[in-house]
Amino acid sequence: MPPGDVESQALAVFAALTDPTRRALLDELARAGPATVTDLARRLPISRQAVAKHLGQLAEAGLISSAGPTGRRHPYRLEPAAIRTAQTWLARLAHRWDDRLAALEDALDATEDAPHATETNRGDTRP
Amino acid sequence: MPPGDVESQALAVFAALTDPTRRALLDELARAGPATVTDLARRLPISRQAVAKHLGQLAEAGLISSAGPTGRRHPYRLEPAAIRTAQTWLARLAHRWDDRLAALEDALDATEDAPHATETNRGDTRP
DNA sequence: CTCCTTTGCAACCTGTAGGTTGCCATCAAT
């Protein structure tokens, strides 16, 4: 899987975790194990179709996976791998930030007697 | 800081990272170091107030911090600690999921000859 | 003092995310 997909999956995971209803769905799957759409809709105070949409997004983010069409019931189960992906992406981001901050501090020390145009461009404003 | 705040900060970080404009702002801060609102607004194709709102959200999430009212200019700088918080929260979530999945699998083995009511409640639907 | 830049606040506009209702296809059970 190319690194670009890692980023997009991490972002999808973040977007998925942002919504409280989706977090409730994940909590429910973690609490009582795999469940189907109507199953979850009965436990949450929202309609079945709303649950289906959210499960679709969660599946697209890789946080859950359909167990396959076993007869008529389509149970979904948690998929911890997606969280790990997002986690490592976050770790890389933090690392990058640390590096940049250190580099900028070094540059600030070096330019203390040579005030170059390191600052932001002070260009003209267009009316 | 109580653990409840950890969760809310992590969620705020996720919400902040979801928006592409906010990611662009963070990238710009990482690339060229601390910058003010108008500074960033000149580089991005959006208005100053939009930038201000986003910076407010980023600051609330703890991802950036105002360097303090130094005269008239209010530069913002990156704050890597918030990312670490979100990262550890994700790690805990993944850990919890793993534990639950293992426990559920064990319970599934134990109930193979004693089919209790471990399944989801098949209660009646109320009109 | 006067001018210019930076910043903050408030009202307003618009697309879309989250939710609903309604209808239809599919499979299991009696």
Add this chain to the structure above:
DNA sequence: ATTGATGGCAACCTACAGGTTGCAAAGGAG
């Protein structure tokens, strides 16, 4: 063969996030 649950699709409604414009206050530079 009929009934009843389940799942999928589409149209529709509504609140809010992202963005804009406009204006007023607060330093700095001349």
